[in-house]
Amino acid sequence: AQSVSQHNHHVILSEAASLELGCNYSYGGTVNLFWYVQYPGQHLQLLLKYFSGDPLVKGIKGFEAEFIKSKFSFNLRKPSVQWSDTAEYFCAVNALWNTDKLIFGTGTRLQVFP
Amino acid sequence: DTEVTQTPKHLVMGMTNKKSLKCEQHMGHRAMYWYKQKAKKPPELMFVYSYEKLSINESVPSRFSPECPNSSLLNLHLHALQPEDSALYLCASTLKAGSNQPQHFGDGTRLSIL
Numbered sequence: 001a002q003s004v005s006q007h008n009h010h011v012i013l014s015e016a017a018s019l020e021l022g023c024n025y026s027y028g029g030t031v032n033l034f035w036y037v038q039y040p041g042q043h044l045q046l047l048l049k050y051f052s053g054d055p056l057v058k059g060i061k062g063f064e065a066e067f068i069k070s071k072f073s074f075n076l077r078k079p080s081v082q083w084s085d086t087a088e089y090f091c092a093v094n095a096l097w098n099t100d101k102l103i104f105g106t107g108t109r110l111q112v113f114p
Numbered sequence: 115d116t117e118v119t120q121t122p123k124h125l126v127m128g129m130t131n132k133k134s135l136k137c138e139q140h141m142g143h144r145a146m147y148w149y150k151q152k153a154k155k156p157p158e159l160m161f162v163y164s165y166e167k168l169s170i171n172e173s174v175p176s177r178f179s180p181e182c183p184n185s186s187l188l189n190l191h192l193h194a195l196q197p198e199d200s201a202l203y204l205c206a207s208t209l210k211a212g213s214n215q216p217q218h219f220g221d222g223t224r225l226s227i228l
Contacts, residue, residue: 034216036219042221043116043219043222044204044219045219099212100145100147100159100211101159101162102217104156105156106156107156
């Protein structure tokens with residue numbers, strides 16, 4: 001069965017620090033990969049997605065993620081975080097043959113202090 | 115603001131009550147989803163509707179009854195719920211089931227069972 005692991009449960013950073021959130025998935029076939037963000041009191045929003053092609057994908061708000069197939073990883077990065085990036089971040093995966101079943105990781109809570 | 119509208123935002127009900135959650139989108143999406151999200155946990159898929167027909171039921175108890183009366187509207191009828199059903203219920207939609215398109219999420223309905 002597919003699963004998604006996010007090892008960082010809670011990350012605390014100061015503004016301007018660099019961010020990297022880990023995401024590993026378990027599935028042998030072809031997958032689509034997503035990062036969603038949930039700001040306090042708001043709905044889940046798509047940050048970026050990877051379907052195929054260039055493994056380095058750029059998303060909104062200066063975020064990027066790199067798909068490393070050999071490591072089954074899709075880590076999220078941002079060179080310089082802002083206080084407004086404080087949110088819950090979810091990595092999600094679906095299989096190419098079953099795209100309706102989106103499997104989410106447990107989430108990483110990011111707190112950025114001014 | 116999200117383009118997927120969920121009502122009500124909050125709902126408190128007793129175990130013997132019958133209530134319904136509503137989800138609406140006007141993006142022309144033909145696939146709609148219900149998720150359940152417990153506190154500090156990731157969203158978990160409950161149901162998928164494709165072209166107004168139920169296509170996936172993730173072994174959800176029958177006290178949850180989904181309904182898709184038209185392509186813009188998705189309901190979740192609730193009856194005889196248990197305290198452990200207290201959670202945030204999320205609706206999502208995408209252009210069509212089985213596609214690579216990301217899902218768009220509503221703000222959710224926070225349900226409390228007394």
